[in-house]
Amino acid sequence: MDIQVEAASAANDPLGRALHLLRMTGVIYCYSYLHPPLGIALPPIPGCLMFHAITAGECWLRVPGAEPVLLRAGDFALVPRGEGHDLLSTATSRADAFFGLPRVQLGGRFEIMRHGEGTAPVSLVCGAVRFDDVLARRLVHALPRQIVLSGQALGPSNWLSPILALLQEEVQHLKPGGEAVATRLADVLVLQAIRTWLQNDPGARTGWLGALQDAQLGPALVLMHEQPGTPWTLASLASAVAMSRSAFAARFAASVGMPVMQYLTLWRMALAQSRLQEGQVRLAELADSLGYQSEAAFSRAYKRWSGRSPGSERRVEDVAI
Structure with missing residues (x-):
């Protein structure tokens, strides 16, 4: 690609x-x-x-x-x-x-x-x-x-x-x-x-809204939002928007308030929670769609983030990232 x-x-x-x-x-x-x-x-x-x-x-x-x-x-x-x-x-x-x-x-x-x-x-x-x-x-x-x-x-x-x-x-x-x-x-x-x-x-x-309107940060956010299953790295995202790795990392953190890869993880977890709460989703398919190599790797990441296993998720609260 x-x-x-x-x-x-x-x-x-x-x-x-x-x-x-x-x-x-x-x-x-x-x-x-x-x-x-x-x-x-x-x-x-x-x-x-x-x-x-x-x-x-x-x-x-x-x-x-x-x-x-x-x-x-x-x-x-x-x-x-x-x-x-x-x-x-x-x-x-x-x-x-x-x-x-x-x-x-x-x-x-x-x-x-x-x-x-x-x-x-x-x-x-x-x-x-x-x-x-x-x-x-x-x-x-x-x-x-x-x-x-x-x-x-x-x-x-x-x-x-x-x-x-x-x-x-x-x-x-x-x-x-x-x-x-x-x-x-x-x-x-x-x-x-x-x-x-x-x-x-x-x-x-300012903040996340300002980043969405930034000529380079905005497209990077869209890539993470719309392609969460892509194995993004800091380097690949920076390259995708024609920035150096260091400049991209610094501008993103200053605007959004967190490092790039932390934001990507939180975004994937927010998507996961929403899809789990909707029901009728297989964990293996969900893990793959969010860029995890296995259901076990996804389950560990999800439990670290939410304190609950994916299988026990219910629509108890909305996600704010």
Whole structure:
């Protein structure tokens, strides 16, 4: 195999390839009417991205480790890592547990919640979605603790306000098929919000995300992601992207935060866990597809990494590398 040619055809847009895999599965969607004084504590949902689309009123979003932010009508907020967080009337309000509040199930994964009494409620569409692809989960894990977008701040390219208006219409006047339309619109909002942050925020040019956009590190990452069974070495990867071994190793570690071969091992283990959790996979075939010479060698590597044997793996948690 001509590794140089393979690298050239692997990807002209590594970040775009990762975005292409951001296909999500909805876990829960909830349309909420919340009357002040407002204080709702949403629990952590591991492995999920959570979002809030504000259609009327305003409330504070408080995520651990991030500054509280005031959300107004027309804003859209993401909590990418599924961390527990609060929606509040004021930045210091007390919060009640979300799952202890009454909700009406509308079928499927969609529900409505009404909380409190009075005038001028805050209305919002909230949800939690899961990304099943390993690379998509890696991208979402690289996002900050919270992302907040405002239609006004987007200026002439404001895509947010019209989608929010459609979403509000669907959830306020439920029609046949309304649940399906509302969930699709929410999914579009999530994808567009991630794309907008990646395009505009300086933080998207650092770390693993920055490496994906690097002219040489990006193609190297694609080779590891898409050809995990190739017997890559530091030297062969460096050669594939036309870099010296030492320069490639130094730039990769500085950008990604770990040595090349450690990243490759963690990537292979993440793929292994995902495939094992899906079931119906033979260990020998899995080992071969990930570049291991034998089932025994793969099993030892997997147990060193996870503390469990491959045969005992269950879908207990998502992988973050």
